[in-house]
Amino acid sequence: MQNASTGPRAGSSTDDQTGPRRTGRAVSREVLADHVYAELLASLMDGRLAPGAVVSIDGTARELDVSPTPVREALARLEHTGMVRRVALKGYRVAPVFTQEDFAELMEARLAIEPVNARLACERINQHGLAELGKAVEDLKSAPRGPSFAEFKDYLEADERFHQLIARQTGNQFMEAAYSALGGQVQRFRLFGGVGITDAEHAIAEHEAVLAAVTTGDPDKAAAAMADHIRKVRSRAIADAPES
Amino acid sequence: MQNASTGPRAGSSTDDQTGPRRTGRAVSREVLADHVYAELLASLMDGRLAPGAVVSIDGTARELDVSPTPVREALARLEHTGMVRRVALKGYRVAPVFTQEDFAELMEARLAIEPVNARLACERINQHGLAELGKAVEDLKSAPRGPSFAEFKDYLEADERFHQLIARQTGNQFMEAAYSALGGQVQRFRLFGGVGITDAEHAIAEHEAVLAAVTTGDPDKAAAAMADHIRKVRSRAIADAPES
DNA sequence: CATAGTCAGATCCTATAGGAAGCGCCGGTC
DNA sequence: GACCGGCGCTTCCTATAGGATCTGACTATG
Helix, strand or coil: CCCCCCCCCCCCCCCCCCCCCCCCCCCCCCCHHHHHHHHHHHHHHCCCCCCCCEECHHHHHHHHCCCHHHHHHHHHHHHCCCCEEEECCCEEEECCCCCHHHHHHHHHHHHHHHHHHHHHHHHHCCHHHHHHHHHHHHHHHHCCCCCCHHHHHHHHHHHHHHHHHHHHHCCCHHHHHHHHHHHHHHHHHHHHCCCCCHHHHHHHHHHHHHHHHHHHCCHHHHHHHHHHHHHHHHHHHHHHCCCC | CCCCCCCCCCCCCCCCCCCCCCCCCCCCCCCHHHHHHHHHHHHHHCCCCCCCCEECHHHHHHHHCCCHHHHHHHHHHHHCCCCEEEECCCEEEECCCCCHHHHHHHHHHHHHHHHHHHHHHHHHCCHHHHHHHHHHHHHHHHCCCCCCHHHHHHHHHHHHHHHHHHHHHCCCHHHHHHHHHHHHHHHHHHHHCCCCCHHHHHHHHHHHHHHHHHHHCCHHHHHHHHHHHHHHHHHHHHHHCCCC
């Protein structure tokens, strides 16, 4: 049901039994494992896979209509991001929800990395990057923020995109990789950790402050604005005291 | 030879092939993919696999006497560390050597992360952690630093271990993960990027300064000592002007 | 009623087979 | 001598089979 995006193969599945199964994705310049990876990542990012859920290799293979091998490969990659965990002979499951301690650690790490990113991005960003960044903030403001999750999703996507863009605009592949390692967790926290709609108004203003500083070309102010944003996110989350 | 308990095919390979491959994993509570991962990582870390070398799936499988599937899984994990690169239908190869620009980016990232690690570690380290850290510095000093690579290896290992310990002692899983993502690259640079023996004397003193600050319990000084160390590593490397 | 033993199903893990694509070599042609 | 098409080899990629292990339920016994 969820592979209708790239899967050109349809119908004809009813088999002449002798033939080799699935004549397979014609030009398909992309490997099955990539497809599985993207599918699983999307499921994790938009909440279809809840924390703690088991991700059966065989089950996923059946669901996506591939053999277990590419699923295994995709899960091995995902494990390195911390979004799924593997136990030796028991299989994979989605990483559990954050404890308050995990959350504190995550924010500490963000405070170490993201202000630096903002500073570097400010020093090196070009016109195109500024446009992208502006669009992210614009999307953030225009995204519907209804109480239903489906409507809130676009807001969260724009939020994540803004931070990713900052990381990319550093021009430093390692800083970008460092944020990417965190970004998945950040997004998962946005989904399950209790970031509420009330957060949005404040957050938008804070993002605008970062954008303004970057546009002005003031690295110190950009770093400070980003640090301020992260600290306030932390304060608001703690104040809400998410008790799951 | 390493599948004493589970291997269906045993015996028949009595033709004592090449290496005395480590006969570990006795009770086999560890999966083959883990073994392959460790083996590949070791090969990357101590220079047996040079940058640019192709890592054939089938070849590695034959070499380690396993089937291609666990090799594939291990490589999928390694790819996420940046130490090997995969091209869609062409296979894996070891990531190429650093350009000077890559090196500058790596050092920039280390400067953003490691002083923070030193500060946090200083605030939270316990007696056992201090002992481990002290032993790393001790090994650093006592390691042979002969011109041959084999003798220099222990020194490099202790160096990497010191920084890893600092990262672990932060008590912050994300900072530790962030450094781990860099650590492999740092180690690869130590091997191939031109860190010479002349570096060792200065570096030892700088490590001792970090250790002293951490032992004293002065977070500011620890962070400053670590930043100083990284800057000097960068300066020395640039001065040596590694031209490969 | 509680606990231990047994069995069946599901799942993971590894091995092997076979199709598809890239790479190098070789002989033929201009 | 230079260029081009065919051929085989290697390698990757996916599918499938089978052994080993874990989980959960069911039954028998103290």
